[in-house]
Structure formats: C-alpha cells, structure tokens
Amino acid sequence: MRNIKLTIEYDGKRYLGWQRLGDSEKTIQGKIESVIEQMTNEKIEIIGSGRTDAGAHAKGQAANFKTNSEMARNEMLAFFNRYLPGDIVVKKVEEMPERFHARYNVKGKQYSYYVWNDPIPTAFERYHSFYFPQTLDMDKMTAACEKLIGKHDFAGFSALKKTKKSTTRTIDDISIEREGSMLHFTFVGDGFLHKMVRILMGTILEIGAGKLELIVIDEIFETKVRENAGETVPAHGLFLDEVYY
Amino acid sequence: MRNIKLTIEYDGKRYLGWQRLGDSEKTIQGKIESVIEQMTNEKIEIIGSGRTDAGAHAKGQAANFKTNSEMARNEMLAFFNRYLPGDIVVKKVEEMPERFHARYNVKGKQYSYYVWNDPIPTAFERYHSFYFPQTLDMDKMTAACEKLIGKHDFAGFSALKKTKKSTTRTIDDISIEREGSMLHFTFVGDGFLHKMVRILMGTILEIGAGKLELIVIDEIFETKVRENAGETVPAHGLFLDEVYY
Incomplete structure (x- = not known):
C-alpha cells in the first residue's frame, strides 16, 4: 500500500x-x-x-x-x-515510507497568531486576526515571551482536564513582528497542549496592556492554575504554519 | 453647514x-x-x-x-x-471647506490589482486576487505597462458606450511587484474610465501569457476597438487604494 x-x-x-x-x-x-x-x-x-x-x-x-x-x-x-x-x-x-505517521512522528510545530492593534478596525483581516485596540507595551510583551521560552510544565496554560500524560513542552522561540497595525506572533516548539497558544497569547496581551504582571508567568508555572493566566483569545487569529518531522 | x-x-x-x-x-x-x-x-x-x-x-x-x-x-x-x-x-x-466635492475635486487615483500566479490556488486570498496559473513573462508585461503610461485616448480600453465626453486620460505609473506567488499591479493616474483598470489588466496578462502581442496596445489606441483588447478580469482582484485631491 x-x-x-x-x-x-x-x-x-x-x-x-x-x-x-x-x-x-x-x-x-x-x-x-x-x-x-x-x-x-x-x-x-x-x-x-x-x-x-x-x-x-x-x-x-x-x-x-x-x-x-x-x-x-x-x-x-x-x-x-x-x-x-x-x-x-x-x-x-x-x-x-510505510511507517510514516502524521501524528506520532511530529517533531515540532510552528503557529502564528495575528493581532490587529489599532484604534480603527480592519475590513479585510477581521476573520484572520484578533482586534485588540488597546496600547501594548512591546518591552513587556517581549519579556513575557522570554519567560515562556524553554522547557516548562504548561498545564496552567492549557484547557486540559487533569491528565496523567505529561504536560511538559519545550518552546524554542516566540517572536513578535509589527507591520503597520498588524502584530504577528510566531510560536515554535516541540508540541502545544489544547488551546495553549491561545491562552499564552491572551496572557502576553494582558501583560502588554498592563492588566497582568510579568510575575504571573512564574506563578502559573508553579501553581498550574489556569485561572491566573489571561483569557483564551479567539481562534480566528490562529494559524498552524508548519509541522516538522 | x-x-x-x-x-x-x-x-x-x-x-x-x-x-x-x-x-x-x-x-x-x-x-x-x-x-x-x-x-x-x-x-x-x-x-x-x-x-x-x-x-x-x-x-x-x-x-x-x-x-x-x-x-x-x-x-x-x-x-x-x-x-x-x-x-x-x-x-x-x-x-x-464648504466647496469641497469628493467627485469634482479628484486630481487622481491609485488602484491595485492582485494576481495569484501559481499552479496551486490560495485558500486565503481567493476573494482578493484573480487566480491566473499560467506562466507570465515579466519583461513583456513591463513593456506593456511602459506603452500604457502617458496621456492617451483610452476609449478602446473601457466599457463605455459612445460618449461625447473626453476619453483621454493620463496614466502616471504602472508598477508590478512579485511577493511569492502574488503579483501586485499598481496604477496611478488622473482618472480611469468605466472598467478601464480591469481591461488594461486583462490585456497586460494576455500579453504576459503570450496570447496577445505587444503591438495590440498601439492598435487599440489608434482604432479604439475594445474587442481587440484582453478580457475584463474579475472585480475581486481590484482595490481602490487612494483618491488624490
């Protein structure tokens, strides 16, 4: 076959x-x-x-x-x-080859998340980005990304129910680029838990908007309490860019 | 008021x-x-x-x-x-000021036309670009644009019925940029007749695909016969970028 x-x-x-x-x-x-x-x-x-x-x-x-x-x-x-x-x-x-399996053989993934950050909305990208008009502090968001990069237990940043499976993942990189009003966040890692990118994004944005402190990231890594993280941002800003094998 | x-x-x-x-x-x-x-x-x-x-x-x-x-x-x-x-x-x-009139005071306009030029279609840009998979000769298209730039009677490149109004317009610039599979055409001029950008684009593409010869442009300027020009390409690739006053 x-x-x-x-x-x-x-x-x-x-x-x-x-x-x-x-x-x-x-x-x-x-x-x-x-x-x-x-x-x-x-x-x-x-x-x-x-x-x-x-x-x-x-x-x-x-x-x-x-x-x-x-x-x-x-x-x-x-x-x-x-x-x-x-x-x-x-x-x-x-x-x-016969033994290739699209799920078991995944080595890593890249996701993008797009945020339309402008007081004026967008007519064209409204289904492909999250409209977030508040002012964002780029330095704070960059610091948040730095804290998230690495090998951590991301249980508190996921929508998973209690599970016996490992919730430890490694994020290799999170980058932020601005092109005009559009912020483009890129996540590269060996795997992402259920809704993890959207909860990480919600947390990064709330830190950028001054609604959450940077320290919450350490706290959530320690306590694993999802409620302390930011909101789950909408799925329509999220893109699976690439799967690595 | x-x-x-x-x-x-x-x-x-x-x-x-x-x-x-x-x-x-x-x-x-x-x-x-x-x-x-x-x-x-x-x-x-x-x-x-x-x-x-x-x-x-x-x-x-x-x-x-x-x-x-x-x-x-x-x-x-x-x-x-x-x-x-x-x-x-x-x-x-x-x-x-009281006398400003959005139609009478127009000094010029910029339009963009987007062409998805790849054997594989696009899931995201299908309503914002024209899917044209054939190979295009950039040199021929650039030569076509050069010929169109300037002050000409564009009657043969419009969907107008016979009219007493002037059909002479000046095109200041037509540029072509490629970003991956997307071709971005920009038209700047003092005014554009009914469907003129779409007929110019159809003509440029057919010249690029080798279906029409460059010489047709001179012929249409002379004879003003719209049937000799290329097809009217679809409206969904067309953007009015800016109106100059």
Missing part, C-alpha cells in the same frame, strides 16, 4: 475545526476524506498532525493516508484542488 | 458596488447613508469620489456629505465603526 502525505492550507472560518465529527461536512478532515473517497473509491481515514480549533486556520497542516490507488501524485494534487471547496487547498502530495 | 470628508475601507465581496441602487442594503453607499441617518437624524446623500464595481474593494475610497450635526469628529468615527458592518470601516473623518 502507498502512504501519502498531504500538506494542506485552509481558511477555517466556515468549519468546526480539523477533526471529523458526526457532520463531516463542517470539518476539514471530513471534506478531504470525501474527496479521497471520490478519487480512490476507497473508504479512507486520514491522520492529521493534530486537531485545529473551530475557526482556526492552517498554512501547512500535515496529514497522511494509505491507499491502493495507482493515481500519480500530480494527478492527485489536481484532483484535490478541483473538487475541494476553495477555502481548502492541498499544496503538496508526497510519497512516504 | 459642515462639510465632512470620509476615508473608507471596504471588502466588496458581499456588495453590489459603491453606488446606491433600489436595494440600498447591498451597496456601500447605502450602508453608510443609513448609519449617517441614525447618527444625525438627517436624510443625507453622500458623494463618493466615483463608483466601484460589484465585488471590488477599497482601502481608501473618499466621500463627503453636508450636515447640521454638531457631533465631534472622533465621536462620528466611533459611531460609524460601531454601527457599520465589519466589512466597511471608516478610517478618517475630516472637516472640509
């Missing part, structure tokens, strides 16, 4: 997230699986690198599936982009 | 264009006028710098209206952005 890897871009606005639910029509996974069924006449389940939240986007989600189809890779690519809705695009189709 | 100038950004996707028609709910002008009515309790007609086509966008449309309202400018700005739909944003409210 062939093992096919897909690199996928999607605008998550109309969807309930990556993972197929009862109503597959409203999930990215469901949409892709139904095109694969059309393409191969096989009933196939694809494995994503991980879920993305309802409304969140991806520029480089990764997934794999096994098939007996003999269709060439470039034909598959064309088939996907002919039959998928316009807000889901397959960017790459690759042939992988 | 006060004379108020507005600078307006809008995502034209959901609208029938700038100009109010019977169903004002589907035009940008209609949406803005109904918020002004709410704001001032006056029935006011606003004057735009010119129409924009159904589906076309603006980053800096200009308009003016006269009012007896005493509301401060910053309060007006806040009122607009609270009550307008999220895809229409008022960026500036300015107090103008």
Whole structure:
C-alpha cells in the first residue's frame, strides 16, 4: 500500500475545526476524506498532525493516508484542488515510507497568531486576526515571551482536564513582528497542549496592556492554575504554519 | 453647514458596488447613508469620489456629505465603526471647506490589482486576487505597462458606450511587484474610465501569457476597438487604494 502525505492550507472560518465529527461536512478532515473517497473509491481515514480549533486556520497542516490507488501524485494534487471547496487547498502530495505517521512522528510545530492593534478596525483581516485596540507595551510583551521560552510544565496554560500524560513542552522561540497595525506572533516548539497558544497569547496581551504582571508567568508555572493566566483569545487569529518531522 | 470628508475601507465581496441602487442594503453607499441617518437624524446623500464595481474593494475610497450635526469628529468615527458592518470601516473623518466635492475635486487615483500566479490556488486570498496559473513573462508585461503610461485616448480600453465626453486620460505609473506567488499591479493616474483598470489588466496578462502581442496596445489606441483588447478580469482582484485631491 502507498502512504501519502498531504500538506494542506485552509481558511477555517466556515468549519468546526480539523477533526471529523458526526457532520463531516463542517470539518476539514471530513471534506478531504470525501474527496479521497471520490478519487480512490476507497473508504479512507486520514491522520492529521493534530486537531485545529473551530475557526482556526492552517498554512501547512500535515496529514497522511494509505491507499491502493495507482493515481500519480500530480494527478492527485489536481484532483484535490478541483473538487475541494476553495477555502481548502492541498499544496503538496508526497510519497512516504510505510511507517510514516502524521501524528506520532511530529517533531515540532510552528503557529502564528495575528493581532490587529489599532484604534480603527480592519475590513479585510477581521476573520484572520484578533482586534485588540488597546496600547501594548512591546518591552513587556517581549519579556513575557522570554519567560515562556524553554522547557516548562504548561498545564496552567492549557484547557486540559487533569491528565496523567505529561504536560511538559519545550518552546524554542516566540517572536513578535509589527507591520503597520498588524502584530504577528510566531510560536515554535516541540508540541502545544489544547488551546495553549491561545491562552499564552491572551496572557502576553494582558501583560502588554498592563492588566497582568510579568510575575504571573512564574506563578502559573508553579501553581498550574489556569485561572491566573489571561483569557483564551479567539481562534480566528490562529494559524498552524508548519509541522516538522 | 459642515462639510465632512470620509476615508473608507471596504471588502466588496458581499456588495453590489459603491453606488446606491433600489436595494440600498447591498451597496456601500447605502450602508453608510443609513448609519449617517441614525447618527444625525438627517436624510443625507453622500458623494463618493466615483463608483466601484460589484465585488471590488477599497482601502481608501473618499466621500463627503453636508450636515447640521454638531457631533465631534472622533465621536462620528466611533459611531460609524460601531454601527457599520465589519466589512466597511471608516478610517478618517475630516472637516472640509464648504466647496469641497469628493467627485469634482479628484486630481487622481491609485488602484491595485492582485494576481495569484501559481499552479496551486490560495485558500486565503481567493476573494482578493484573480487566480491566473499560467506562466507570465515579466519583461513583456513591463513593456506593456511602459506603452500604457502617458496621456492617451483610452476609449478602446473601457466599457463605455459612445460618449461625447473626453476619453483621454493620463496614466502616471504602472508598477508590478512579485511577493511569492502574488503579483501586485499598481496604477496611478488622473482618472480611469468605466472598467478601464480591469481591461488594461486583462490585456497586460494576455500579453504576459503570450496570447496577445505587444503591438495590440498601439492598435487599440489608434482604432479604439475594445474587442481587440484582453478580457475584463474579475472585480475581486481590484482595490481602490487612494483618491488624490
């Protein structure tokens, strides 16, 4: 059997997230699986690198599936982009070794979060950024990012219920760039817990706006109390940029 | 009476264009006028710098209206952005001399046109660019732009019916920039005829794709036969960037 890897871009606005639910029509996974069924006449389940939240986007989600189809890779690519809705695009189709697994083999991920930081809102980026008009202290936000970088137990920065699985993750880098009114935050790490990027972002923004003190980060690492962190910012500012294997 | 100038950004996707028609709910002008009515309790007609086509966008449309309202400018700005739909944003409210007229006083305009030039489509920019996957010869397109710059009779590059009004316009500059898969064309001139930017763009693209020869531009300037020019490209790649007074 062939093992096919897909690199996928999607605008998550109309969807309930990556993972197929009862109503597959409203999930990215469901949409892709139904095109694969059309393409191969096989009933196939694809494995994503991980879920993305309802409304969140991806520029480089990764997934794999096994098939007996003999269709060439470039034909598959064309088939996907002919039959998928316009807000889901397959960017790459690759042939992988039999043992490649899009979830188990993840080495790391990069996420972006966009914040529209201006008294005047944006007509064009309103579904692809979080509108946060308050003045932000860049030095304080940079200091917050420095504190978050490294190997920590991020349990207090996640929406996880109590779990026996490890909640320790390593963040390799968090960077902030401003282009006009748009702030672009980039997170690189070996893995991110449920809603972790959105809770980290909420905390960084509240520190930048002077609503939270820098010290809360140390406290949350120690106490693991999620309530002490910032709000969970909306999913529509979040992009899964790339999955590293 | 006060004379108020507005600078307006809008995502034209959901609208029938700038100009109010019977169903004002589907035009940008209609949406803005109904918020002004709410704001001032006056029935006011606003004057735009010119129409924009159904589906076309603006980053800096200009308009003016006269009012007896005493509301401060910053309060007006806040009122607009609270009550307008999220895809229409008022960026500036300015107090103008009594004789300022947003259409008669136009000195020039800048338009942008975006082309997604890649075999793979885009999930994010599909309503803000024209998907044109064919290979384009940048040198030929640059030569086409050079020929179009200057003072010419653009009748053959417009959707106008026969008219007694002058169809001579001056294009000061057309530039092309590539950022990844996105081509960004910028047009600056003293005025543009009905659908002129979209027909110029269709012609430039067909020259770049080798479907039309460079010489057609001279021929159309001479014969004024619109049928010899390229197709009218879709409105959703078009942005009115700025109106000069």
